Amino acid sequence: MSPDTAIYVLELVGLFAFATSGALMAIRSDFDVVGIVVLAETTALGGGVLRDVIIGAHPPAAFRDPLYLVIPLVAAAVTFFFHPQVARLGIAVLIFDAGGLGLYTVTGTVKALDAGLGMLQAVILGVTTAVGGGVLRDVLARQTPELFQTKSELYAVPSAIGAIIVAVAYQSGWLLPAAAAGAAVFVSSFRLLALWRGWRAPGAWAVRR
Amino acid sequence: MSPDTAIYVLELVGLFAFATSGALMAIRSDFDVVGIVVLAETTALGGGVLRDVIIGAHPPAAFRDPLYLVIPLVAAAVTFFFHPQVARLGIAVLIFDAGGLGLYTVTGTVKALDAGLGMLQAVILGVTTAVGGGVLRDVLARQTPELFQTKSELYAVPSAIGAIIVAVAYQSGWLLPAAAAGAAVFVSSFRLLALWRGWRAPGAWAVRR
Amino acid sequence: MSPDTAIYVLELVGLFAFATSGALMAIRSDFDVVGIVVLAETTALGGGVLRDVIIGAHPPAAFRDPLYLVIPLVAAAVTFFFHPQVARLGIAVLIFDAGGLGLYTVTGTVKALDAGLGMLQAVILGVTTAVGGGVLRDVLARQTPELFQTKSELYAVPSAIGAIIVAVAYQSGWLLPAAAAGAAVFVSSFRLLALWRGWRAPGAWAVRR
Incomplete structure (x- = not known):
């Protein structure tokens, strides 16, 4: 399997995980089959469509x-047919979802940089793609x-850190495929670690004063 | 009246029906005149703007x-002035809305195909235009x-079936104006039949197990 | 300070006020730091991004x-760090927000007209930019x-009136910088007057019959 084929397969696996979380949410909301399809498509593709509409890549x-x-x-x-079983696969879905988070952060950031956007802009669009x-x-x-x-x-925090790594590496001229893959793995692992250890982002600090 | 003029008039009638459903929703939500105008415009034009932003037709x-x-x-x-009367016209609004559903499904699908998109993509954008x-x-x-x-x-189900008919006819090279009109009439009639007979789409099946 | 620099500084001050209202809303909603950042960015920039995506200015x-x-x-x-103090600055935030409303109404309307859109379209996009x-x-x-x-x-009402003034002046060929500045000041003052005197837009009239 060439690297391009590998990325493509991983992209599709990530889409599947994202779409599953949308379909499960629709079922939990008692939506009909239309709602299940729309939420699956929107969850899987919404971030990338937002990115492409903003950078002007038509069609997305x-x-x-x-x-x-x-x-x-x-x-x-x-x-639709096997949601009790899919819901019970919770951990597998979360792992693939974390994989999608890492992969889409990296591809989204690179696409924005390729379109000529600055580093900060590309970081924001990379995170937008993923989340x-x-x-x-x-x-x-x-x-x-x-x-x-x-x-x-x-x-979003692992995604943002990964996007910053990619943007810095890209601008420094040493974004080799290996570095991009490393950033994706970093984001996914960080996300899974956060899930495992219960790491959360704080609310506004003064709230607790 | 030429066919083009007829389509244009039907488009405006459909927009009026869509906008009315938005304005009525705003009034039911106790929104002010700003909310009434924004919901009327968004309901009428939102689907087409989404389609045009995605295919890159600027301005929409x-x-x-x-x-x-x-x-x-x-x-x-x-x-704004006659909403109790408009609300009582419920069936007329639903009929014009069904007309808009059929018309916008067909024109949206054709525009996406004209822009060079594939069949599945055009079906999704045709339905997006209408709903x-x-x-x-x-x-x-x-x-x-x-x-x-x-x-x-x-x-959405009648709209999707109509969009598939249009896409297949278009790719086969026999999307004559008559076929397009037939698809629009099919979508509108199917929608009205569904309303009349209470046809609904199912939720996820396993829910009832 | 040249007029261009002055406009730029005012734009940034307006963005700051818009972003603050987004951040405060996120904190009131008990969102974490990610929600605070996303709402600050979205509130500040969302209107202009919508406008640019519609007129096809890529990237926005x-x-x-x-x-x-x-x-x-x-x-x-x-x-994030000083929200109790920021919330207590309520009136200052409202004044800067009114300044942003006036400025973004005018710049949004002018950008839409510069992109070749008609007067009504430009008015709608000017208001969209601001609200x-x-x-x-x-x-x-x-x-x-x-x-x-x-x-x-x-x-939205002061914004719409200001956008109409700008569009008429632009089409008449006498939109001098002074006229644009006057329109922005008019919108901001009208908004502040409405706040001070409690002016509101009505809901649908027949509701009260």
């Missing part, structure tokens, strides 16, 4: 390769965005 | 013809999107 | 100058958009 990557749309459909169908779909999922399901909750484990 | 069709912005304003004004405004309306009014509810009659 | 102005992203970060950090971030803030924090509430003082 999500609309260039039919597999990007088909994989969330498959995830929606599997979850934007989940925020749209929560808005559509009328939930408080999990990303913003003090009781949820670190998700 | 909604911003090219002032009438597309004026008609929702008129609908907002009429609903996207209603989802934005519900998000702004803090309602659970009606589109996703098991208790609401089929809306 | 918010992503061209790093200071546009840094100022909301600074506002988020200041609010869009606040609506996104409320959607992300799961609040009823303040913009739509009958109990909140006029905000």
